[in-house]
Amino acid sequence: MWAGSMLAGRWLLRLRGEAAGAWRRRLGTAAGGALLAAGAAVVFGTVRERIVHKFGTMSARQAMVQDAWALVKEAPLLGQGGDTWRLSYRAVQSSPYVGSQMHSGYVDVLLNTGLVGLVLLTSVLAAAGLLIFRRCRRLLPSYIVFLLHGAVDIDWSYGMVWLLFFLLAAQAAAEHSPVGKKTDGVPASPPERIRRRVPALLSLWIVIALGSSCLAYRGYMGHAEHMQALRSRDNQAAARLASSLRWNPADYSAALDLAGLVPPPAAEVILRRSLAYAPHHPGLLWALADNAGRRGDAEEAIYWTGAALRRDKYNAGERTRSLECLLQLARAEYTAGHETEARRIARYGFGLYHDYARAAEDTRLRVIRNDREFALTFEAREWGRQLAALSGVRARWTVE
Numbered sequence: 001m002w003a004g005s006m007l008a009g010r011w012l013l014r015l016r017g018e019a020a021g022a023w024r025r026r027l028g029t030a031a032g033g034a035l036l037a038a039g040a041a042v043v044f045g046t047v048r049e050r051i052v053h054k055f056g057t058m059s060a061r062q063a064m065v066q067d068a069w070a071l072v073k074e075a076p077l078l079g080q081g082g083d084t085w086r087l088s089y090r091a092v093q094s095s096p097y098v099g100s101q102m103h104s105g106y107v108d109v110l111l112n113t114g115l116v117g118l119v120l121l122t123s124v125l126a127a128a129g130l131l132i133f134r135r136c137r138r139l140l141p142s143y144i145v146f147l148l149h150g151a152v153d154i155d156w157s158y159g160m161v162w163l164l165f166f167l168l169a170a171q172a173a174a175e176h177s178p179v180g181k182k183t184d185g186v187p188a189s190p191p192e193r194i195r196r197r198v199p200a201l202l203s204l205w206i207v208i209a210l211g212s213s214c215l216a217y218r219g220y221m222g223h224a225e226h227m228q229a230l231r232s233r234d235n236q237a238a239a240r241l242a243s244s245l246r247w248n249p250a251d252y253s254a255a256l257d258l259a260g261l262v263p264p265p266a267a268e269v270i271l272r273r274s275l276a277y278a279p280h281h282p283g284l285l286w287a288l289a290d291n292a293g294r295r296g297d298a299e300e301a302i303y304w305t306g307a308a309l310r311r312d313k314y315n316a317g318e319r320t321r322s323l324e325c326l327l328q329l330a331r332a333e334y335t336a337g338h339e340t341e342a343r344r345i346a347r348y349g350f351g352l353y354h355d356y357a358r359a360a361e362d363t364r365l366r367v368i369r370n371d372r373e374f375a376l377t378f379e380a381r382e383w384g385r386q387l388a389a390l391s392g393v394r395a396r397w398t399v400e
Contacts (some may be wrong), residue, residue, distance in 0.1 A: 088311070096372035106151055262293045360376035
């Protein structure tokens, strides 16, 4: 509708200048203006929420970029590796927004590869821009859109976008003569020094392609086994998930699924091994805390719960489950006659409840995005009350 309105409006405005008679010109002007206004209204309707309703996702994107600097400071030179934001954003987010993808290509590259990677990337972009400027200036608008929109959205996360970018550079390089210069129509052959390097560059490309193909095949087989496991029965699912991890040990989702099907001691080994590939993944940390609770190991449960909270502080569901787990561990110690240990665990659990209630109240009072619906749950209030009673402390913080 938008495209049709804009095209029809432009056609009618052009017809206005060619039509004979004043009434036809006025009719063409009115119809063209009406259709252009309709097209503009459609565009405004699609972006209205972003413009007039607290800028929509713009506030969350601004918060994401600001929060990302805390991760950049940890490894400014070389970065922290791939998927840094997706694995670590919950640890630094200043409000409970949902955004596992960084909405800025430049910041994402800075997080993953540091200043070194960002300098290399900007060098490639600048070289491509210089080539387009010299050879084929009609491609400059597309090039500028790629640079600017990639700074505020997730365009660069898609391989197709990069293929289109290199296609722009290749199209500019295919031009026979630079802008403003004339030749006899015969394209110049590449210098001898470049021709001598072609075999070495081709060999390097073959090695990289073979290595990437092997990694891609292992990832594909691991994913296929994982999908088959989700459609299998429990006894077959465990075997397929184990096979998936043999193909791709870095797949933490398969590790989490397999840990839920095996006994707690075996699950701990699987989760710890997966944590070596994704040391900051909050799902693995919460799973290790729950695993320690099922094994009855209070010290491990306290350690992994603290580690998970540092990486995922706005997770209401896991916070509630951690309180229940600590309450059960405290009750088990109290039943076994270890009253001092039971009170210590209960006090720690009530401290977590106190922090949870305060964070939920702060979130409720502040005018911020709460995409994760972070709030104090009814169950958490009950577990907090029971932890306070078991620990012998007076509950001074409640949220009604």
